[in-house]
Amino acid sequence: LSSTTKTTKPFDGQKPGTSGLRKAVKVFQQENYTENFVQCILSAMEGALEGCTLVVGGDGRYFGKEAVEVIVKMCAANKVRKLLVGQNGILSTPCVSGVIRKFSTSGGIVLTASHNPGGPNADFGIKFNISNGGPAPDGVTNKIFGLSQTIQEYKICPDLQCDISKVGTQEFVVDGNPFTVEVIDSVDEYVQYMKELFDFPAIKGLLQGTDGQPPLKVLINSMHGVTGPYVRRIFLEELGASEDSVVNTIPLEDFGGHHPDPNLTYAADLVEAMKNGDYGFGAAFDGDGDRNMILGHKAFFVTPSDSVAVIADNTDCIPYFRKNGVKGLARSMPTGCSIDRVAAKRGVEVFEVPTGWKYFGNLMDAGRLSICGEESFGTGSDHIREKDGIWAVLAWLSILAVRKTTVEKALHNHWQTYGRNFFTRYDYENCEADPCNAMMAELDSMASDSSMIGKELSRGNKHYKIAKIDNFEYTDPIDGAIAKKQGIRILMSDGSRVVFRLSGTGSSGATVRLYIESYESDQSTFTKDAQEVLKPLVEISLELSKLRERTGRQEPTVIT
Ligand code: VG1
């Protein structure tokens, strides 16, 4: 086989966002659009490209197979030595991360737009992960973007035909060089790894009932995303759960027409099913399997910010941490601060990084971070370099098994010890970009206006005083890389926080995220509804930012 060089022209906007390049499928389908971006990923590897091994897989959404075919042909032409490809192009995002690490490959290409809807009229995405298994850091994505602005040609081996439907190895000779495609089972490696990290017999005992404990009925909802086959293997085959414990486990190219996003709005069917009280534990995952939502009996909701804090507080229930210890904890900036309190009690470092999992990687590589999370239903640890939905569920089940408790009791117990960080996020999806940018610019100028400090803001009998406003800036403690303008933080004198950000994962327009948090140590407040507790601060924030006027939206699209 021989490769050819095709001429092309740059496309605007091939700038990876919070987690890869996400655009409408129709955008990726333009002639050369996908090829351009793939060439830029490969070219950005420079000297590390020739002779390397890469992992390729995605969440199975529409256009995934076409993209895999292009990537295989282009890797062959760009002198990549070997590809590990998930069967039918399917690998969850956490699985890609694990496979990159296990086989020490130079990186991987993940084909997903995560929680964004899929299908011919929805979204697709391409993300590059580096050799540590994590999303490429800003330095790399900026380089890819730079290349995309000047690209003139790409290399491809058009005649290479590769069957990715069967597990096994296929050998080719391209321009006289050997090129190998190894199609791997999509779930084997991941399941095996989970069995090393967790005590599966203990979790099985929990689900089936042991030591006089009744069985725990679980309901796991894959939302027709990539986790379906992983969930079936782990929960049905390994843990012996019954068929009716898992739903929506057939991956669909359009996720059944829904947003594959595990939150109270988009996973409403799980919430409904949990409400009747038949199940003691419920969970859902997003399209690519890195997000999770945890529910207790009668749909008791665990905020992601609390979820990671509870896991961090109960690491003795998990064999992986018993063995490796807990080095440090972290959260993304807008995430509720419950985990900070756990870190303080445990006497370990806690880091506050910008939004996006890529910022955790260096800390983990340096051995300073073990467990971290984001308010956006992302939870994970240094077992890989992506957040991991199924891992989070197994962590929770481990805690319930060892502590012989329930989700709700575990949370109440946590609040008794640490107090409660009430948290909510309002999303205004798909607004017009210009007014949102203007709003952010105005908030940014507030941040440098010293007369804002000490300003009092009131709503009803709630009074707040601004202690600090800034546009969050982060210096990576390991490599010194600086990330600027990561969101406006308004810190109140009582520790309450308000954060404004624009999303970096949307495919069009602008999505405003408003994050609100306040801390209560008074026990009598613990059972209150977060929406009620935070309402005054929400109203104050909307007024201060003139968000309603700016966006023309009276209400958010989604509240989490
Ligand atoms: C969102 C979340 C962020 C998460 C990112 C990728 O980003 O807020 O916490 O890391 O999605 O998650 P943004 O820029 O839209 O706020 V996933 O599961 O979409 O890869």
Ligand code: CO
């Ligand atoms: Co995701």
